[in-house]
Amino acid sequence: MRAPVRRLPARGHYRLAIQPSEEPDLNQQQLQARAQELRHQYDAVCAQKLNLDLTRGKPCSEQLALSDALDGILAGDYRCADGSDSRNYGGIMGIPEARRFAADYLGTTPARTMVGGNSSLQFMYQIVTSALYHGVRGAASAWSREASAAGGRIKFLCPAPGYDRHFAICESLDIEMIPVAMTREGPDMDLIEALLKADPLIKGMWCVPKYANPDGVVYSDAVVARMAGLGRIAGANFRILWDNAYAEHHLVDNPPELANILTLSEAAGTLDNVYAIGSTSKITHAGAGIAFIASSEANLTSLADQLIIATIGPDKVNQLRHMRFLKDMPMLRGLMQQHRAILQPKFESLLNELDSGLAGKTVNGKALGKWTVPQGGYFVLFDTQPGLADIVVKLTAGAGVKLTPAGSTYPYRKDPGNTNIRLAPSFPSLQEIAAAMKIFVMCVELASIERALAQ
Ligand SMILES: Cc1ncc(COP(=O)(O)O)c(C=O)c1O
Structure with a gap:
């Protein structure tokens, strides 16, 4: 399997361009075997009753603590x-x-x-x-x-x-x-x-x-x-x-x-x-x-x-x-660098799990997903194959990983392609992100293969 190529367009909305795998697609029998293997893994994870959460983009406690000097800073001087x-x-x-x-x-x-x-x-x-x-x-x-x-x-x-x-x-x-x-x-x-x-x-x-x-x-x-x-x-x-x-x-x-x-x-x-x-x-x-x-x-x-x-x-x-x-702004920018030092490894961990779990993998010639590599902000946006976002969110929930409900990034919660899943890595720990993303990746593959087999 070849490594994916990151094509960097001008404005920071980077989607991985997934290169087709050099390996031939799995045939029907191999797909069935892989689905079975993934189902076993899935059931084993469900049995662990995990409670992981990649939903809202809120800062983690370590980030909040960067500003704890706010407390008491006035020292009685309210002018x-x-x-x-x-x-x-x-x-x-x-x-x-x-x-x-x-x-x-x-x-x-x-x-x-x-x-x-x-x-x-x-x-x-x-x-x-x-x-x-x-x-x-x-x-x-x-x-x-x-x-x-x-x-x-x-x-x-x-x-x-x-x-x-x-x-x-x-x-x-x-x-x-x-x-x-x-x-x-x-x-x-x-x-x-x-x-x-x-x-x-x-x-x-x-x-x-x-x-x-x-x-x-x-x-x-x-x-x-x-x-x-x-x-x-x-x-x-x-x-x-x-x-x-x-x-x-x-x-x-x-x-x-x-x-x-x-x-x-x-x-x-x-x-x-x-x-x-x-x-x-x-x-x-x-x-x-x-x-x-x-x-x-x-x-x-x-x-x-x-x-x-x-x-x-x-x-x-x-x-x-x-x-x-x-x-002033220079001071604020210094603080934002400290936020970045906490956040960047979390984004990298999330993206690494996507890279290693999904990049280059295809089912029936179609990539299992694509995702953004943001230059800032709080989110990575993942697109499943058409029509699978709600199934993936449901599967991951069953395995103890909460994701933002499918569709919620669209007015009236109607994602026309049913592909968008918003991933927010700021709040969980690095270990939790890696654990949650392994499950996410497994669910994406499972949903894609099961759908291919059903067609
Ligand atoms: C785009 C956007 N605007 C506003 C907010 C909320 O901002 P505030 O806490 O200032 O109400 C968020 C929080 O996630 C956000 O993502």
């Missing part, structure tokens, strides 16, 4: 840079030093940033609900009004595969999701532009532009430039939710650069159409970080007018703790 007391009410836009930091992180000015609580997802939910019910510029611009006037539903463009919690926001608010295929450069922009031209009820779009969850794609400069032009097609009330959750989460030296959508949008006169979003959830403490957004000043004022109804202000003590700890 912000402008002299205000962080312990008190108010400050809906965030404390000045946190807005400065967020501006550097997202690539804009402090006046165009807002810093909030512990969750960027919550910010996104608030942006969408506020636009839906209260309008992006007052009640007359509420998406819901436009929908009822047109007798239709509000729609969002959803590059897919994508982040399941984005899709959950749409589903919970009865926003219709339109899946848009991802390419190695980002979403299919021809399709996006055509859809926007045809349907004025498309009011939003989700994007994870760097090390996308789950396929690791980094949007190309050309895609970002076209994104910045979408507001001119879609109109004043359209919003791109530019969720840059993994902006600094590199796994390689010389990481790819993402073009600055805020600068490009300003030049295109479409800054109102974009919200750039980030958080320190996978930088400091995942459940106790700070989240930030950047957009036009008018957008932030309009959002703040809504947020102030729900809260008198964010947790500014936590914002201050973060600023005393993180200080």
Whole structure:
């Protein structure tokens, strides 16, 4: 069996190109024998009643401990840079030093940033609900009004595969999701532009532009430039939710650069159409970080007018703790290198198991799977042969390895090819990853062979 060749395309969305095996395919009898052998192995693993988990992309305790100096860092000094007391009410836009930091992180000015609580997802939910019910510029611009006037539903463009919690926001608010295929450069922009031209009820779009969850794609400069032009097609009330959750989460030296959508949008006169979003959830403490957004000043004022109804202000003590700890971008990048030192061996272990277990193996001339080799972020995306993802997830669950449910990377959990499985190696230990991946590989082979035999 020949080693696989990694063809490295331009933008960091690396899929292994599986070379056909030099060995001839197994004949029917050999396939049967191999299936039997794998079934025996499978039953033996089931009997061990393992409990392994490759589901959610959350940091492990070792990563969280990198930021434990947050605890007690204020040492009784609660004064912000402008002299205000962080312990008190108010400050809906965030404390000045946190807005400065967020501006550097997202690539804009402090006046165009807002810093909030512990969750960027919550910010996104608030942006969408506020636009839906209260309008992006007052009640007359509420998406819901436009929908009822047109007798239709509000729609969002959803590059897919994508982040399941984005899709959950749409589903919970009865926003219709339109899946848009991802390419190695980002979403299919021809399709996006055509859809926007045809349907004025498309009011939003989700994007994870760097090390996308789950396929690791980094949007190309050309895609970002076209994104910045979408507001001119879609109109004043359209919003791109530019969720840059993994902006600094590199796994390689010389990481790819993402073009600055805020600068490009300003030049295109479409800054109102974009919200750039980030958080320190996978930088400091995942459940106790700070989240930030950047957009036009008018957008932030309009959002703040809504947020102030729900809260008198964010947790500014936590914002201050973060600023005393993180200080500036060079400091943050140093911390991210420490994260990388923990994460990279985990990704390597996962990829090595895929390489050694599946690369070059075929059944009836077809590769058993393909997978991404990301340059950053939290996920590896695996594609089974068509129609097998749900079977593989079920098999691995039976053998004690939890995987993200098949389909969850697509709107309405409908993966059209039933191939996508998202693998998240950050949380389990190296030993657990190796053990889980051996089982995964076995289940992929078993499912592929059993299907081939049944055909
Ligand atoms: C793309 C993306 N956005 C947002 C989040 C959640 O971020 P936060 O913890 O800031 O709400 C995640 C978490 O996995 C994510 O993958």
